Each structure stands twice: as structure tokens, then as C-alpha cells.
Amino acid sequence: xxxxHHQDLAETTGFPLRVSAAMAARLDMPGVAAQFLPDGRExxxxxxxxxxxxxxxVHSPVKGLTHRYPDRVILRATLTCAVHCRFCFRRxxxxxxxxxxxADLAAALDYVAARPAIRExxxxxxxxxxxxxxxxxxxxxxxxxxxxxxxxxxxxxxPVVSPERITPALVKAMDLRPAVWMVLHVNHADExxxxxxxxxxxxxxxxVPVLSQSVLLRGANDAPEILEALFRKLLMLRVKxxxxxxxxxxxxxxxxRTTIAEGQAIMAALRGKISGTALPQYVIDLPGGxxxxxxxxxxxxxxxxxxxxxxxxxxxxxxxxxxxxLLRAVKSG
Ligand SMILES: *Cc1c(COP(=O)(O)O)cnc(C)c1O
Ligand code: SF4
Numbered sequence: 001x002x003x004x005h006h007q008d009l010a011e012t013t014g015f016p017l018r019v020s021a022a023m024a025a026r027l028d029m030p031g032v033a034a035q036f037l038p039d040g041r042e043x044x045x046x047x048x049x050x051x052x053x054x055x056x057x058v059h060s061p062v063k064g065l066t067h068r069y070p071d072r073v074i075l076r077a078t079l080t081c082a083v084h085c086r087f088c089f090r091r092x093x094x095x096x097x098x099x100x101x102x103a104d105l106a107a108a109l110d111y112v113a114a115r116p117a118i119r120e121x122x123x124x125x126x127x128x129x130x131x132x133x134x135x136x137x138x139x140x141x142x143x144x145x146x147x148x149x150x151x152x153x154x155x156x157x158x159p160v161v162s163p164e165r166i167t168p169a170l171v172k173a174m175d176l177r178p179a180v181w182m183v184l185h186v187n188h189a190d191e192x193x194x195x196x197x198x199x200x201x202x203x204x205x206x207x208v209p210v211l212s213q214s215v216l217l218r219g220a221n222d223a224p225e226i227l228e229a230l231f232r233k234l235l236m237l238r239v240k241x242x243x244x245x246x247x248x249x250x251x252x253x254x255x256x257r258t259t260i261a262e263g264q265a266i267m268a269a270l271r272g273k274i275s276g277t278a279l280p281q282y283v284i285d286l287p288g289g290x291x292x293x294x295x296x297x298x299x300x301x302x303x304x305x306x307x308x309x310x311x312x313x314x315x316x317x318x319x320x321x322x323x324x325x326l327l328r329a330v331k332s333g
Contacts, residue, residue, distance in 0.1 A: 003017065003019075003027070003037070006037050006038055009038045009039075009040065009042075010038040010084075012043065013038055013042045013043060013252055015038075015042075015084060015086070015088075015091045015094075015252070016084060016095075017036070017037070017038060017084060018036075018081070018082075018083055018084040019036050019083050019084075020082040020083050020161045020162045021162070022160070022161055022162060022163060022193060022195060022196065023036060023083055023161050023191070025193070026190060026191065026193065029188075029190040030220075031187075031188035031189075031190045031191070031220055031221060031226065032188060032190050032191055034217065034219050034220035035083075035085055035086060035087070035187060035188070035191075035217065035220055036083055036084065036085065036086065037086070038086060039086065039255065041252075041254070041255040042086065042252035042253070042255075043252070044252070044254060044255070045251065045252075046249075046251075046254045048249050048254070049249050049250060049251040049252070049253070049254060050248075050249045050250075050251070050287055051092050051251060052092070053089045053248035053249045053250055053285070053287055054089055054248060054285040054286075054287065054289065055068075055286075055287065055288045055289020055290070056074075056076075056090070056289070057289075058288065058289030059289050061111060062104070062107045062108050062111050063100070063104040063107070063108070064076045064077070064100040064104050064105070064108050065108040065111060065112075067111075067118075068289060068291060069291070070117050071117060071118060071119045071120060072118065072119065072120035072121070072122060072151075072153075073111075073112060073118055073120075073121055073122065074122040074123075074124050074155075075100075075108055075121055075122065075123055075124070076100065076124055076125050076126060077099060077100055077105070077123050077124075077125060077126070077128045077131060077139060078097075078098060078099045078100065078125050078126045078127070078128060078130050078131050079093055079094055079095060079097040079098070079125060079126040080094070080095070080096060080097065080098055080099075080125065080126045080127070080130045081094055081125060081126050081127045081130060081157070082127060082130060082157065082158060082161045082162040082165075083157065083161045085157075086252075086253065086256070087215060087217055087247055087248075087250060087253045087256040088250065088253075089248035089250050089253075089285075090125075090126075091250060091251075091252070091253070092251065094125075094126055099131055099135060105139075109142055109143070109146070112143075112146055112149065113146045116148040118148065118149065119148065119149065119150045119151060120149065120150065120151040120152070120153060121143050121149055121151075121152050121153070122152075122153040122154075122155060123139070123152065123153065123154050123155065124155040125155075127156050127157055127158055128154055128155070128156060129154065129156045129158035129159075129162075129165055129166075129170075130158070130165075133165075133167060133169060133170055136170060136173070137169075137170070137173040140152060140173055140174065140176060140180070143178065144176050144177055144178050149178045150178050150179065151178055151179055151180075151181065152176070152178050152179070152180045152181070153180075153181045153182075153183060154180065154181070154182045154183070155183045155185065155213070156182065156183070156184065156185065157184070157185040157186070158199075159182070159184055159196060159199040159200050159203060159210075160184060160185075160186050160191050160192055160196040160199075160200075161191070161196075163193075163195040163196045163198060163199035164195065164199075165199075166199035166202055166203060168202065168206075171202050171203055171206035171208065172206065174203075174206060174207075174208050175206065175207055175208075179209075180208055181208065181209050181210075181211065182203055182208050182209070182210045182211070183210075183211045183212065183213055183242060184200070184210055184211070184212045184213070184239060185212070185213055185214070185215075186212055186214060186230070186234070187214045187215055187217060187220060187221050187230070188220060188221050188226065188230060189226075189229045189230045189233045192233060192237070197237055200237045200238070200239060201237070201238075204237075204238045204239075209240075210237075210238065210239045210240070211239065211240050211241070211242035212234050212239050212240070212241050212242055212280070213242055213243040213244075213245060213280070214227070214230065214241070214243070214244050214245065214280065215244075215245045215247055215256075216244055216245065216246055216247055216258055216263050216266070216282075217247060217256045217258075218247070218255065218256050218257060218258045219255070219256070220256070222258050222262065222263075222266065223266070224266050224269040224270055224273075227244070227266060227270065228270060228273075228274055228278075231270075231274065231278040231279070231280070232274065232278060234278075235275065235277060235278050240277065241278060241279065241280035242280050242281070243280050243281055243282075243283050243292075244263070244267070244280045244281070244282045244283070245283060245284070245285065246258070246260065246263055246282070246283065246284040246285075246295060248285060248287075249287055260284070260295055263282055263295060264282070264295060264296055264297035264298075265297075267279070267282045267296070267297055268297045268312070271297075271312050272311075272312025272313070273312075281294050282294065282295045282296070282297075283295060298310075299311075301316075303316075303318050303319070304318060305318040305319060305320040306319065306320045306321050307319040307320070307321070
């Protein structure tokens with residue numbers, strides 16, 4: 001595929017075109033192309049779009065670290081990625097800045113070490129697996145040395161977009177005392193080639209549980225059949241779908257955003273049709289740093305017996321909570 005004119009358009013948007021070798025080989029697939037090739041609509045400026053869509057900076061006590069929830073922090077170990085996803089909520093900051101400077105990294109790790117309430121360190125970016133193997137292993141070891149950290153989570157696109165980086169040595173280094181979990185970012189089954197399948201198999205066989213997160217993207221995966229194919233494929237690769245994110249308010253990304261009703265309808269179409277193990281939670285990251293919230297769809301409403309609950313076919317059923325008064329009247333034992 002000739003991508004020269006795409007390159008020019010990408011430069012105009014200020015977010016350069018970048019695809020890994022594995023994705024370049026799959027750009028003829030519409031579900032892949034829509035994620036990585038720039039689109040003239042990126043130049044449309046919406047009043048709704050934000051530079052920091054999910055409020056990373058609102059709860060950032062030290063550079064590169066966001067502490068929004070009591071028990072976990074995210075650490076942006078590098079701002080470099082193997083691919084540039086046009087819908088990225090960090091597209092304003094992702095680029096070639098490279099790894100967090102050692103002084104900032106040390107300050108971030110000191111912050112974690114000084115707070116026993118932090119049980120989990122989530123490595124994100126950019127893409128943390130863009131760091132050199134030596135740096136990744138060193139970072140895992142430094143986090144593992146903090147006694148109260150039980151979990152390390154890696155949020156990455158690498159197993160799919162640059163599967164060759166998932167080396168046996170890297171997988172071996174993930175076999176640590178704080179359990180290492182991976183959350184794979186993948187949006188379409190067409191992204192997953194045989195090399196990616198191999199990388200995921202290495203991780204799973206190496207003892208790393210793998211979850212997935214996807215972004216609901218208008219024009220790329222906003223149909224129940226497309227997501228069904230993705231989630232089924234992930235389960236076969238022993239990857240559990242975790243989150244389906246509503247697209248963020250990204251500058252230049254409005255054309256990717258579905259309505260919430262559209263997202264709920266897709267989830268409702270999947271519920272009851274495909275394995276419950278295949279279903280992620282549909283969530284929105286509230287602008288302003290207020291956190292992630294499940295978006296339903298809603299199956300519960302008020303009714304004459306207390307509740308009415310909608311089944312997957314759309315039929316409503318009455319449902320009552322326990323009658324505590326009645327239970328109290330009969331003494332136990
Ligand atoms: C998304 C996010 C997390 C992780 O949330 P989970 O619901 O545990 O996956 C943690 N911290 C921040 C700041 C986040 O944006
Ligand atoms: S890999 Fe992640 S951080 Fe990097 S551009 Fe894509 S969505 Fe953004």
C-alpha cells in the first residue's frame with residue numbers, strides 16, 4: 001500500500017503516521033486501516049474535544065504518575081508507541097519523547113514506596129513494552145522490591161502490533177512475586193496475525209494472565225458481529241475481554257465517537273447471544289479525571305414488587321428483595 005499521501009495528511013494533523021511492520025502488513029484490512037491511517041476529519045475541531053481527555057494530569061502528584069484510585073497508580077514509563085492510533089486519548093503527548101527520565105522514574109517509585117495503600121502499579125505509556133528489554137526487566141525488578149506492591153499490570157498493544165518484542169527472556173522476567181498481569185489493547189480481530197497468536201501463547205504459557213481492552217470505534221468496530229468475532233478470537237487465545245471503552249473526547253477524534261445508546265445497543269445484542277466469558281464491561285472514562293464508570297446497558301428499573309428486570313430478549317420481569325421485616329418476626333435457631 002502506498003501511504004505517502006497519508007503521511008502528509010498525518011503531518012498536517014500534528015500526529016505523525018506510525019505503523020509497526022506487523023500492522024503495515026495488514027493495512028489493506030479496513031478494520032486495521034481505520035485505526036492507523038489519518039483521515040481528513042481529524043482536522044475538524046470540536047468544542048467538545050479535550051487535550052487531556054481523561055484527566056491524567058488532574059491526579060498527577062509526580063511526573064509520569066497518576067494516582068486516582070486509593071490502591072493503584074498508573075506509571076507512564078515511556079511516551080513512545082509502536083503504532084500511532086488515530087483515536088488515542090494521549091495523542092497530544094505520545095511521540096518520540098522516549099522513556100521517563102531516571103530522576104522522574106525514581107521520584108515516581110519513591111512516591112509508591114512511601115504509600116503502603118498502593119497495591120498495584122499499572123505500567124502504561126505510550127507503550128511500556130517499547131522500552132528496551134533491559135529497561136523493562138530493570139523496572140519490573142525495582143517495582144517488585146517495594147514490599148506492599150502485590151500486582152504489576154502492563155497495558156500494552158505490543159503482543160499484537162509488534163509480537164516479536166515478546167521474547168522468551170521478557171516473559172521469564174514477568175514471573176515475579178508481585179503477580180504480573182497484561183492488559184492487551186486490541187480493537188479488531190483483523191489485527192491479530194499468527195505472530196501475535198504466538199506472542200500471546202508465550203505470555204499465557206509463561207504464566208502471565210492476559211486481559212484485553214478495546215475502544216469502541218465508529219467505522220472500525222462499532223457492530224456486534226465485529227466485536228463478537230474479536231471477543232471469540234481472544235477467548236480462544238486465552239485472553240479475557242475486560243473493558244470496552246467508550247471513545248474519549250479527543251481533539252481530531254470526534255468521527256470515532258459513537259453515541260452511548262449505540263454502545264449500549266451493541267452490548268445488549270451480545271448479552272445472551274455469546275458466552276458471558278466473552279463480554280467485557282462497557283465503560284466511560286469521565287472527562288476531568290473523575291474515573292471510569294460502567295455504562296450498562298441498564299437491565300434494572302423500579303416496579304410494583306420493588307424492581308423490574310429486563311431479560312436479554314427485552315422482556316421485563318417483576319422481582320422482589322427479601323422482606324427483612326418478615327424474617328425478623330421469625331427468630332432464628
Ligand atoms: C484506568 C485507570 C486505572 C485502572 O482502572 P481499572 O478499573 O482498575 O482497570 C487506574 N488509574 C487510572 C488513573 C486510570 O485511568
Ligand atoms: S498504542 Fe496506546 S498510547 Fe500509543 S497511540 Fe495507540 S492508543 Fe495511544
